[in-house]
Amino acid sequence: xxxxxxxxxxxxxxxxxxxxxxxxxxLVLEKGYAKLTIEAIAARAGVGKxxxxxxxxxxxxxxxxxxLDVADDRSGEDVALPDTGDIAxxxxxxxxxxxxxxxxxxxxxxxxxxxxxxxxxxxxxxELFERMLAPGLxxxxxxxxxxxxxxxxxxxxxLETAIEVLLSPIHYRxxxxxxxxxxxxxxxxxxLVLTGLRPPRPRD
Amino acid sequence: xxxxxxxxxxxxxxxxxxxxxxxxxxLVLEKGYAKLTIEAIAARAGVGKxxxxxxxxxxxxxxxxxxLDVADDRSGEDVALPDTGDIAxxxxxxxxxxxxxxxxxxxxxxxxxxxxxxxxxxxxxxELFERMLAPGLxxxxxxxxxxxxxxxxxxxxxLETAIEVLLSPIHYRxxxxxxxxxxxxxxxxxxLVLTGLRPPRPRD
Amino acid sequence: xxxxxxxxxxxxxxxxxxxxxxxxxxLVLEKGYAKLTIEAIAARAGVGKxxxxxxxxxxxxxxxxxxLDVADDRSGEDVALPDTGDIAxxxxxxxxxxxxxxxxxxxxxxxxxxxxxxxxxxxxxxELFERMLAPGLxxxxxxxxxxxxxxxxxxxxxLETAIEVLLSPIHYRxxxxxxxxxxxxxxxxxxLVLTGLRPPRPRD
Amino acid sequence: xxxxxxxxxxxxxxxxxxxxxxxxxxLVLEKGYAKLTIEAIAARAGVGKxxxxxxxxxxxxxxxxxxLDVADDRSGEDVALPDTGDIAxxxxxxxxxxxxxxxxxxxxxxxxxxxxxxxxxxxxxxELFERMLAPGLxxxxxxxxxxxxxxxxxxxxxLETAIEVLLSPIHYRxxxxxxxxxxxxxxxxxxLVLTGLRPPRPRD
DNA sequence: AGCTAACCGAGACGGTACGTCTAGTCTTGAG
DNA sequence: CTCAAGACTAGACGTACCGTCTCGGTTAGCT
Numbered sequence: 001x002x003x004x005x006x007x008x009x010x011x012x013x014x015x016x017x018x019x020x021x022x023x024x025x026x027l028v029l030e031k032g033y034a035k036l037t038i039e040a041i042a043a044r045a046g047v048g049k050x051x052x053x054x055x056x057x058x059x060x061x062x063x064x065x066x067x068l069d070v071a072d073d074r075s076g077e078d079v080a081l082p083d084t085g086d087i088a089x090x091x092x093x094x095x096x097x098x099x100x101x102x103x104x105x106x107x108x109x110x111x112x113x114x115x116x117x118x119x120x121x122x123x124x125x126x127e128l129f130e131r132m133l134a135p136g137l138x139x140x141x142x143x144x145x146x147x148x149x150x151x152x153x154x155x156x157x158x159l160e161t162a163i164e165v166l167l168s169p170i171h172y173r174x175x176x177x178x179x180x181x182x183x184x185x186x187x188x189x190x191x192l193v194l195t196g197l198r199p200p201r202p203r204d
Numbered sequence: 205x206x207x208x209x210x211x212x213x214x215x216x217x218x219x220x221x222x223x224x225x226x227x228x229x230x231l232v233l234e235k236g237y238a239k240l241t242i243e244a245i246a247a248r249a250g251v252g253k254x255x256x257x258x259x260x261x262x263x264x265x266x267x268x269x270x271x272l273d274v275a276d277d278r279s280g281e282d283v284a285l286p287d288t289g290d291i292a293x294x295x296x297x298x299x300x301x302x303x304x305x306x307x308x309x310x311x312x313x314x315x316x317x318x319x320x321x322x323x324x325x326x327x328x329x330x331e332l333f334e335r336m337l338a339p340g341l342x343x344x345x346x347x348x349x350x351x352x353x354x355x356x357x358x359x360x361x362x363l364e365t366a367i368e369v370l371l372s373p374i375h376y377r378x379x380x381x382x383x384x385x386x387x388x389x390x391x392x393x394x395x396l397v398l399t400g401l402r403p404p405r406p407r408d
Numbered sequence: 409x410x411x412x413x414x415x416x417x418x419x420x421x422x423x424x425x426x427x428x429x430x431x432x433x434x435l436v437l438e439k440g441y442a443k444l445t446i447e448a449i450a451a452r453a454g455v456g457k458x459x460x461x462x463x464x465x466x467x468x469x470x471x472x473x474x475x476l477d478v479a480d481d482r483s484g485e486d487v488a489l490p491d492t493g494d495i496a497x498x499x500x501x502x503x504x505x506x507x508x509x510x511x512x513x514x515x516x517x518x519x520x521x522x523x524x525x526x527x528x529x530x531x532x533x534x535e536l537f538e539r540m541l542a543p544g545l546x547x548x549x550x551x552x553x554x555x556x557x558x559x560x561x562x563x564x565x566x567l568e569t570a571i572e573v574l575l576s577p578i579h580y581r582x583x584x585x586x587x588x589x590x591x592x593x594x595x596x597x598x599x600l601v602l603t604g605l606r607p608p609r610p611r612d
Numbered sequence: 613x614x615x616x617x618x619x620x621x622x623x624x625x626x627x628x629x630x631x632x633x634x635x636x637x638x639l640v641l642e643k644g645y646a647k648l649t650i651e652a653i654a655a656r657a658g659v660g661k662x663x664x665x666x667x668x669x670x671x672x673x674x675x676x677x678x679x680l681d682v683a684d685d686r687s688g689e690d691v692a693l694p695d696t697g698d699i700a701x702x703x704x705x706x707x708x709x710x711x712x713x714x715x716x717x718x719x720x721x722x723x724x725x726x727x728x729x730x731x732x733x734x735x736x737x738x739e740l741f742e743r744m745l746a747p748g749l750x751x752x753x754x755x756x757x758x759x760x761x762x763x764x765x766x767x768x769x770x771l772e773t774a775i776e777v778l779l780s781p782i783h784y785r786x787x788x789x790x791x792x793x794x795x796x797x798x799x800x801x802x803x804l805v806l807t808g809l810r811p812p813r814p815r816d
Numbered sequence: 817a818g819c820t821a822a823c824c825g826a827g828a829c830g831g832t833a834c835g836t837c838t839a840g841t842c843t844t845g846a847g
Numbered sequence: 848c849t850c851a852a853g854a855c856t857a858g859a860c861g862t863a864c865c866g867t868c869t870c871g872g873t874t875a876g877c878t
Contacts, residue, residue, distance in 0.1 A: 007853085007854075008852090008853070008854080010844090011843080011844070011852095011853070011854055011855095012854080013843095013854070013855070016854090016855075016856095033324075034324050037832085037833060037834085038833075038834075038835085039832085039833060039834085040833095042856095042857095046856080047855085047856070048854095048855065048856040048857060048858085049834095049835080049836095049856095049857090049858090050835095050836080050837085050854090050855085050856085050857090051854075051855065051856080053835065053836080054854080054855095112323045112324075112326075115319075115323050115379065116320050116323040116324060118379065118380070119316045119319050119320040119323070119379065120236075120237075120238050120316075120320060122316075122381065125379075125380055125381030126381065128380065128381075129380065129381060129382060133380065133382065137382075152402075153401045153402070154401060154402065157396075157401045158392045158395075158396065160383070161373070161389065161392045161393060161396055162396060162401055164373045164376055164377065164382060164383070165369055165372075165373050165393060165396055165397070167376070168369075168372035168373045168375065168376035168377075169365070169368045169369050169372045171372065171375075171376055171379075171380075172368055172371070172372035172375055172376065173368065173372075175319065175322065175323065175329075176322070176329055176332070176333065176337065176375075177326065177329030177330065177332075177333060178333060178337065178341075178368060179364070179368070185365065188362045188365045189365060189369060191362075192361075192362065192365055192366060192369055192397065192400070193369070193396065193397075193400065193401060194400055194401050194402055195400040195401075195402055196396070196397060196398055196399040196400025196401075196402070197357045197358060197361045197366055197397060197398050197399075197400075198356075198357070198358065198398055198399055198400070211822080211823080212821095212822065212823080214875085214876090215821095215822055215823055215824095215874080215875065215876090216823080217823070217824070217874095220823090220824075220825095241863080241864060241865090242864075242865075242866085243863085243864060243865085244864095246825090246826095250825080251824085251825070251826095252823095252824065252825040252826055252827080253825095253826085253827085253865095253866080253867095254823090254824080254825085254826090254866095254867085254868085255823080255824065255825075257866065257867085258823080258824095263865095415827085415828075416826090416827070416828080418870095419826095419827070419828055419829095419869080419870070420828080421828070421829070424828090424829075424830090440732075441732075442732045445858090445859060445860085446859075446860075446861085447858090447859060447860085448859095450830090450831095454830075455829085455830070455831095456828095456829065456830040456831055456832095457830095457831085457860095457861080457862095458828090458829080458830085458831090458861090458862080458863090459828075459829065459830075461861065461862085462828075462829095520731045520732075520734075523727075523731050523787065524728050524731040524732060526787065526788070527724045527727050527728040527731070527787065528645075528646050528724075528728060530724075530789065533787075533788060533789030534789065536788070536789075537788065537789060537790060541788065541790065545790075565804075566800050566803075566804065568791070569781070569797065569800045569801060569804055570804060572781045572784055572785065572790060572791070573777055573780075573781050573801060573804055573805070575784070576777075576780035576781045576783065576784035576785075577773070577776045577777050577780045579780065579783075579784055580776055580779070580780035580783055580784065581776065581780075583727065583730065583731065583737075584730070584737055584740070584741065584745065584783075585734065585737030585738065585740075585741060586741060586745065586749075586776060587772070587776070593773065596770045596773045597773060597777060599770075600769075600770065600773055600774060600777055600805065600808070601777070601804065601805075601808060602808050603808040604804070604805065604806050604807040604808025606764075606765070606766065606806055606807055606808070623848065623849060623850095624849085625849070625850070628849095628850075628851095649837090649838060649839085650838075650839070650840085651837090651838065651839085654851090654852095658851080659850080659851070660850060660851040660852060660853080661839090661840080661841095661851095661852090661853085662840090662841080662842085662849095662850080662851085662852095663849085663850065663851075665839095665840065665841080666849090666850095671839090817878100818877105818878085819876100819877085819878080820875100820876095820877090820878100821874105821875095821876095821877100822873100822874085822875080822876105823872105823873085823874080823875090824871105824872080824873070824874090825870105825871095825872090825873100826869105826870085826871095827868100827869095827870090828867105828868085828869085828870100829866105829867080829868070829869090830865105830866100830867085830868100831864100831865080831866090831867105832863105832864090832865075833862105833863090833864090833865100834861105834862080834863075834864100835860105835861105835862095836859105836860075836861095837858105837859085837860070837861105838857105838858095838859090838860095839856105839857085839858090839859100840855105840856095840857090841854105841855075841856080841857105842853100842854085842855065842856100843852100843853090843854080843855090844851105844852085844853090844854100845850105845851100845852095846849105846850085846851090846852105847848105847849090847850085
């Protein structure tokens with residue numbers, strides 16, 4: 001993500017880059033994003049401040065990169081959703097795991113930093129989307145398409161919207177605190193999304 | 205929201221309070237929340253810095269108050285959802301209006317500030333919920349209960365979850381930029397929430 | 409000497425002023441002027457950097473003030489030259505004392521700082537002259553006038569020039585290292601200035 | 613004069629040496645010594661910084677060398693003082709020329725740089741003396757000895773001291789600003805040094 | 817109808833961090 | 848090897864704000 005002004009990329013010190021990214025990652029967890037400073041990053045990374053300013057335009061960009069860097073490390077991993085043949089059960093299992101992550105203090109701290117930066121600089125969202133969100137969303141899409149093929153889901157269903165409708169309530173509650181982040185909550189989202197609010201058609 | 209330590213509330217200058225809140229509100233729109241400073245607020249409000257520190261614990265609290273203050277002004281207003289007898293049409297109309305607000309630059313700027321502060325200081329979410337969110341959510345609940353009584357919605361539907369499922373995708377897209385905030389998007393949310401993904405039960 | 413922009417003089421903290429001046433004075437002696445930094449002054453004085461920048465335009469100005477401040481403290485003291493009735497003896501005694509000062513390491517360090525700053529910013533010389541040099545030169549003038557009245561010195565002698573001719577060789581040797589700063593050197597200056605180079609007029 | 617550590621002198625690039633010295637000389641005149649930086653020298657000379665650090669120990673040494681280099685160029689020139697047979701007239705003419713130089717802005721700027729460096733690093737004075745001062749002082753000595761032989765000056769006069777007494781007041785006024793640098797001033801120095809302050813011996 | 821304690825505007829203070837600049841060292845690639 | 852180029856660690860620069868602390872002036876609410 002470096003802004004590439006004049007500095008010569010080929011001469012860049014990889015060890016400094018790593019040290020900066022690691023220091024940033026650690027400091028956000030320890031002190032929180034609001035108390036993250038460039039000076040602290042430089043000190044912990046054993047790096048001159050100028051080396052940070054040479055390659056990143058802002059503190060937020062460093063933090064952003066440090067998290068995306070971790071995400072990239074995982075990008076080779078298998079992100080496929082389970083497929084037991086029961087779409088409801090599979091979605092519930094995945095969303096339960098997701099909500100457990102949100103309830104983890106360290107994960108939550110990183111997420112807060114990332115979202116705060118996103119709110120400060122919305123231009124970053126495209127990059128965030130591509131490097132962090134897209135792989136996960138694609139996995140959901142694959143699973144839902146399989147369910148559609150299996151006849152569990154209506155042929156004309158809008159799957160892209162469905163994915164966001166499944167995931168966003170978790171993010172919403174986490175950020176706005178409108179209610180507890182429980183397995184019951186995610187289960188009820190899955191039920192709702194799969195069956196809708198409409199009343200059962202009366203037997204005739 | 206003032207923390208009330210020792211200062212005597214009855215002696216508080218209402219004109220200073222108003223000037224501070226107004227200055228804050230204006231500065232967030234003009235410069236953005238990240239560049240908001242206590243000194244700038246004090247200067248624009250024609251107020252000593254100490255007067256701010258006396259009544260608020262942080263910059264975020266002032267900003268928060270300045271927005272809630274606007275919300276409180278509206279609290280007498282009618283927040284009821286329309287009821288034409290067609291729950292799908294009514295929800296679509298309301299969500300279209302909501303999405304239009306999110307697409308407004310000024311509203312979006314304020315929302316960014318509010319959410320950024322919330323991520324920095326999650327303790328504020330309870331207050332935010334009570335003063336800004338609760339009235340709106342109550343209105344949704346009222347309308348959905350009416351629909352349930354009318355038989356448009358299943359008797360055992362989880363309406364609280366349904367409301368969050370309706371609203372959160374808008375917030376999600378707005379914040380993460382996963383897609384365009386259009387009327388088509390909100391319409392498809394409503395359809396999804398009302399009918400679900402399940403295929404129509406075959407006529408027998 | 410503060411440049412007086414906007415800050416309100418009457419609110420100035422005298423204790424901070426003193427601490428800054430004292431810290432500067434001490435640091436020049438310990439580290440030398442070239443290694444004097446505003447940060448070190450602020451740290452030793454227990455003062456914020458801004459408090460220095462508020463009242464002085466540059467590091468040199470602070471140093472300058474810190475030395476003139478010492479000079480001012482002495483300004484009430486008696487700076488008169490001795491008067492034994494023998495102008496040669498009196499001048500030799502005073503110049504021997506002067507040269508001893510120049511040979512003192514601490515005095516020499518301060519003098520180096522002062523002169524270095526003067527070379528960097530010649531505008532300071534007027535102030536230096538008034539506050540540090542003028543009193544001393546006046547004392548010489550008084551003594552030389554007494555000698556003139558006593559007939560030891562020609563009635564039409566240019567005393568102002570004579571004073572500079574007496575003092576400047578010491579400064580010159582000290583700064584350029586053209587030779588050793590000894591009592592023999594200053595004695596010979598006095599002899600030269602009093603009798604000149606001309607051969608004695610032959611007795612006829 | 614390079615400090616001679618390890619680098620192999622024979623491989624040294626003469627063109628780089630010249631470019632560095634010339635760039636330094638020019639930058640001192642244009643920006644002043646205080647704003648002279650190694651980076652600016654390297655940039656103007658079209659030279660890597662390391663090439664400067666390899667051959668000189670400090671910025672001051674480069675500047676010093678750049679000026680002595682000019683002085684060395686002149687060392688073949690005739691520096692003898694005029695000899696019209698009238699020592700007073702000859703000295704006045706030379707000192708007038710000297711003071712004119714001091715009043716020249718460019719010469720004064722160089723002199724400031726040189727003296728500032730000398731105050732910062734007194735170890736340089738020996739070198740300065742040998743390469744810049746000594747030839748001039750020797751010329752004075754030659755002329756004064758001629759005057760002594762001619763009977764214009766007392767046989768036992770201390771000529772070395774006399775030379776410093778003649779020259780130092782100019783340097784003193786230039787640096788401390790104790791008075792104007794005029795021909796009248798230098799003339800009166802010559803008169804004073806030649807005749808002294810003593811009153812004319814009464815005719816008997 | 818004062819008195820007096822508090823709040824008020826103002827802004828200097830001790831600090832922290834900023835983003836920039838320069839020093840002096842180290843690395844790379846060309847000659 | 849030396850050299851130009853320039854990235855590196857280090858740390859001071861001067862600025863912007865932080866949150867605290869006086870300072871007079873003013874205002875509210877008790878005597």
